[in-house]
Amino acid sequence: MRTRTVLAAAAVTLALPLLLPERHLPVYVLLLLAATVTAGVSLLMGYAGQVSLGQAAFYAIGAYAAGLSAVHGVPTLIGLLVAPVVAALAAVVVGAPLLRLRGHHLAFATLAVHLILLSLLGQGTWAGGAIGLQGIPPLSLAGTPLRDDVGYAYVAWAVLAVVLLISHNVVDSRAGRGLRAAAGSEIAAAAGGVPVGGYRLVVFALSAAFAGLAGGVYAFYLGYLGPGSFPLLLSIEVVVMAVVGGLGTITGPVVGAAVITLLVQALNELGTRPGMPSYAPAALSYAVYALLLIAVVRYLPRGIVPAVAVLRKGTS
Amino acid sequence: MSDLLGYLLTGLGIGAGFALVGSGMVVIHRVTRVVNLAQGAFAVLAAMLTSALLATGLPHGLAEGAGVLVAAGAGVLTGIVAIGRPGTEPGAALIITLGLGVLAYAVEVTVWGDQPRSYAGLPGAVTLGGARIQAHYLLVIAVTLPVFAALMAFFRGTDPGKALTACAENPYAARVVGIDVRRMGLLAFGLGGALGGLAGVLLTPVQQVTFDSDVTLIVNGFAAAVLGGLTRPGVALAGGLLLGVAQTLIAGYGGGAHQLEIALLVMLAVMVAQAVRAGSVREVAR
Amino acid sequence: MSAVAETRGLVVRYAGATALDGVDLTVGEHELVALIGANGAGKTSLVRALSGLVRPDAGQVLVHGRLAQVPEGREMFAGLSVDDNLRLGGWRNGRAGRATGPVYELMPELTAVRHRAAGTLSGGQQQMVAIGRALMARPDVLVVDELSLGLAPKVVDMLVGHLRRLHAERGLAVLLIEQNARLALELCDRGYVLEAGRIVLHGDADRLARDPRVAAAYLGGHVAAEEPR
Numbered sequence: 015m016r017t018r019t020v021l022a023a024a025a026v027t028l029a030l031p032l033l034l035p036e037r038h039l040p041v042y043v044l045l046l047l048a049a050t051v052t053a054g055v056s057l058l059m060g061y062a063g064q065v066s067l068g069q070a071a072f073y074a075i076g077a078y079a080a081g082l083s084a085v086h087g088v089p090t091l092i093g094l095l096v097a098p099v100v101a102a103l104a105a106v107v108v109g110a111p112l113l114r115l116r117g118h119h120l121a122f123a124t125l126a127v128h129l130i131l132l133s134l135l136g137q138g139t140w141a142g143g144a145i146g147l148q149g150i151p152p153l154s155l156a157g158t159p160l161r162d163d164v165g166y167a168y169v170a171w172a173v174l175a176v177v178l179l180i181s182h183n184v185v186d187s188r189a190g191r192g193l194r195a196a197a198g199s200e201i202a203a204a205a206g207g208v209p210v211g212g213y214r215l216v217v218f219a220l221s222a223a224f225a226g227l228a229g230g231v232y233a234f235y236l237g238y239l240g241p242g243s244f245p246l247l248l249s250i251e252v253v254v255m256a257v258v259g260g261l262g263t264i265t266g267p268v269v270g271a272a273v274i275t276l277l278v279q280a281l282n283e284l285g286t287r288p289g290m291p292s293y294a295p296a297a298l299s300y301a302v303y304a305l306l307l308i309a310v311v312r313y314l315p316r317g318i319v320p321a322v323a324v325l326r327k328g329t330s
Numbered sequence: 331m332s333d334l335l336g337y338l339l340t341g342l343g344i345g346a347g348f349a350l351v352g353s354g355m356v357v358i359h360r361v362t363r364v365v366n367l368a369q370g371a372f373a374v375l376a377a378m379l380t381s382a383l384l385a386t387g388l389p390h391g392l393a394e395g396a397g398v399l400v401a402a403g404a405g406v407l408t409g410i411v412a413i414g415r416p417g418t419e420p421g422a423a424l425i426i427t428l429g430l431g432v433l434a435y436a437v438e439v440t441v442w443g444d445q446p447r448s449y450a451g452l453p454g455a456v457t458l459g460g461a462r463i464q465a466h467y468l469l470v471i472a473v474t475l476p477v478f479a480a481l482m483a484f485f486r487g488t489d490p491g492k493a494l495t496a497c498a499e500n501p502y503a504a505r506v507v508g509i510d511v512r513r514m515g516l517l518a519f520g521l522g523g524a525l526g527g528l529a530g531v532l533l534t535p536v537q538q539v540t541f542d543s544d545v546t547l548i549v550n551g552f553a554a555a556v557l558g559g560l561t562r563p564g565v566a567l568a569g570g571l572l573l574g575v576a577q578t579l580i581a582g583y584g585g586g587a588h589q590l591e592i593a594l595l596v597m598l599a600v601m602v603a604q605a606v607r608a609g610s611v612r613e614v615a616r
Numbered sequence: 617m618s619a620v621a622e623t624r625g626l627v628v629r630y631a632g633a634t635a636l637d638g639v640d641l642t643v644g645e646h647e648l649v650a651l652i653g654a655n656g657a658g659k660t661s662l663v664r665a666l667s668g669l670v671r672p673d674a675g676q677v678l679v680h681g682r683l684a685q686v687p688e689g690r691e692m693f694a695g696l697s698v699d700d701n702l703r704l705g706g707w708r709n710g711r712a713g714r715a716t717g718p719v720y721e722l723m724p725e726l727t728a729v730r731h732r733a734a735g736t737l738s739g740g741q742q743q744m745v746a747i748g749r750a751l752m753a754r755p756d757v758l759v760v761d762e763l764s765l766g767l768a769p770k771v772v773d774m775l776v777g778h779l780r781r782l783h784a785e786r787g788l789a790v791l792l793i794e795q796n797a798r799l800a801l802e803l804c805d806r807g808y809v810l811e812a813g814r815i816v817l818h819g820d821a822d823r824l825a826r827d828p829r830v831a832a833a834y835l836g837g838h839v840a841a842e843e844p845r
């Protein structure tokens with residue numbers, strides 16, 4: 015039954031890029047990239063009990079790693095593979111000291127990391143400074159550059175599939191069980207011989223790698239990167255997606271990313287209708303993030319996916 | 331030499347604002363264990379409202395007072411949403427305050443637009459020991475110090491202040507003696523809102539405010555607050571002043587745009603050092 | 617004799633587990649009542665219900681007059697001074713009712729430590745502060761949850777002396793919860809035995825002390841009345 019649902023979902027999502035009108039394809043691509051980043055956040059928050067308010071920093075690091083290497087002549091496919099590696103390394107460097115922090119301290123520290131990165135990117139001439147990095151070539155697969163949205167839609171699909179598969183395996187692994195124990199009681203888990211600190215760092219790096227991989231695709235897709243592409247709100251957005259979908263579930267990130275992206279998209283169209291004030295799109299999307307986040311935390315504290323699961327059990 | 335004095339006073343002025351934001355977070359955190367990420371929004375809200383009221387011709391003083399009052403009200407509302415439900419975990423409440431901070435963006439952009447705003451503060455400049463500094467910075471310092479003195483007197487010398495501390499020390503015992511812990515939490519949120527609002531109305535004449543200025547304020551405020559482990563308002567004052575002075579000195583002596591990073595790095599270093607120390611204490615205790 | 621505190625058919629549940637299952641208990645005016653029971657019997661749950669900290673799932677809690685409790689584990693405001701701990705005991709009285717002088721008169725031992733942080737006191741001193749804090753509420757009935765736990769016999773004697781005086785001089789009613797059943801039954805007029813959330817025995821304290829079931833379960837197998845004092 016489960017396998018069938020998964021296969022059906024895969025078939026539908028694979029058919030969508032061919033069925034959707036051209037103008038909706040960017041939304042499809044960005045939605046899947048958001049889901050990829052969110053999968054990492056969900057792993058981090060749901061299994062390792064760490065709140066990250068700076069996850070988009072690793073998205074940016076991946077994007078810049080791919081973009082810079084491509085600009086400097088590295089084959090784009092290698093650039094795409096470099097992106098998650100660099101992001102994960104950055105996470106290890108940053109995480110080694112910062113993961114000693116807990117709870118709101120860690121949340122704030124990750125937010126600080128994001129702000130520091132933004133400022134470094136804005137001032138670093140190597141990264142194009144405030145103007146950004148331009149002229150990133152498109153991703154080439156087997157010698158053919160991907161120029162249209164459909165190609166990127168399938169790349170993003172494959173990336174998300176890989177990430178979800180890895181998540182699934184991590185959750186079922188020894189390390190996954192150890193982490194869940196640690197999220198419950200760290201001292202008890204440590205006393206039981208679980209190398210808590212090491213696992214936490216591994217998950218942190220893994221979640222950064224997810225974000226970095228998505229960032230790599232993003233860099234090639236847009237062909238342009240600037241500090242303004244990675245605002246603080248992006249980090250918050252993925253937390254909203256993770257919380258709304260349901261932390262510590264495999265499908266939660268996809269559901270959360272879909273709900274938020276589509277809602278924001280719908281409101282954006284509403285907000286840019288003629289006659290609407292210029293601030294309407296921004297105000298509407300802020301309001302949506304805010305109200306959804308508050309409503310979910312207050313009324314569905316475990317998120318949409320677990321809540322639906324409970325409902326279905328109740329009715330069947 | 332005279333440069334130095336000028337930087338010091340300017341830094342103290344800016345730092346006083348950070349200290350107000352930070353102490354607001356401390357007041358809320360020690361009573362409710364919630365890290366209030368909407369704290370910067372109180373400042374922005376108060377500043378925007380004050381600027382709008384001044385534009386309608388309301389005199390200085392009244393406009394600022396109204397801004398602070400509304401910020402206090404916003405604080406109470408934040409508290410109601412964040413901790414109003416019995417059994418809300420501090421972690422969940424943190425996410426809720428984050429949501430409320432973003433909601434404030436929507437409100438501010440809708441009501442006041444997304445352009446920076448400012449208004450005139452105390453006019454003129456003062457020459458002190460050869461240094462010319464804007465008089466408004468002195469006003470900021472002159473308001474902040476008595477406010478902190480009053481805050482200390484409130485916590486140390488009045489029963490409601492002690493009751494707030496009691497809720498922080500032992501919420502169960504507070505309920506045993508009949509203190510309404512939830513109401514005290516809301517009082518703390520109101521107080522935190524007022525302190526944040528005061529920071530906003532005081533700083534706006536020297537640092538214009540946009541709807542997302544709350545990020546800078548909250549980062550610096552949190553950095554100040556975390557020095558005192560988020561429980562000691564007095565340390566938040568010292569921390570805020572230190573940060574303000576350090577940033578002004580860095581900017582003044584050529585550090586240019588790196589002020590925020592330095593504040594952030596200091597904050598991270600302090601937090602990690604505190605965590606390491608707490609960790610080693612825990613290990614010794616075992 | 618009219619009741620100052622009373623429960624009728626009291627039921628308290630925590631997330632499914634039933635802690636109290638239909639408890640009827642009465643404390644009369646000026647009465648000293650003992651409540652004994654094993655760990656987990658539900659004694660503290662009864663205290664919480666009496667002081668309104670948990671809502672009954674069924675049954676009634678009736679308190680006529682003022683009730684104050686000395687909580688299990690003493691529950692100090694550790695960072696506040698002894699004097700502030702006491703003052704907050706009178707929180708409900710309003711400002712005028714928060715003068716701490718009378719407590720120091722009753723327990724002069726506290727005078728010397730009145731400015732110390734309560735968390736730095738010894739267990740016995742903390743228990744005195746907890747009693748003083750409860751008295752600040754000017755109660756008609758005092759509920760003491762575990763008077764002697766972890767304290768030296770001498771200190772316990774002194775605390776018992778304070779309770780006796782409060783009862784004799786002010787007519788304070790006391791509901792005393794004690795692991796040391798012998799102590800409780802000696803001090804009190806009446807007693808209740810709580811087992812797994814139900815009252816299984818109640819009556820005059822000396823009759824309970826002579827009851828072989830009580831003796832076997834709570835007095836180490838000896839009948840209290842035959843023990844030399």
Ligand SMILES: Nc1ncnc2c1ncn2[C@@H]1O[C@H](COP(=O)(O)OP(=O)(O)OP(=O)(O)O)[C@@H](O)[C@H]1O
Nearest residue numbers: 630633634635653654655656657658659660661662
């Ligand atoms: N807050 C709580 N949540 C869930 N269960 C609780 C809670 N407090 C008490 N219990 C359970 O209710 C039962 C009665 O507990 P209670 O503390 O009232 O017993 P007690 O007689 O005071 O025990 P002790 O002598 O150990 O103090 C126990 O099974 C306990 O595990």
Ligand SMILES: [Mg+2]
Nearest residue numbers: 659660661688
């Ligand atoms: Mg008990």
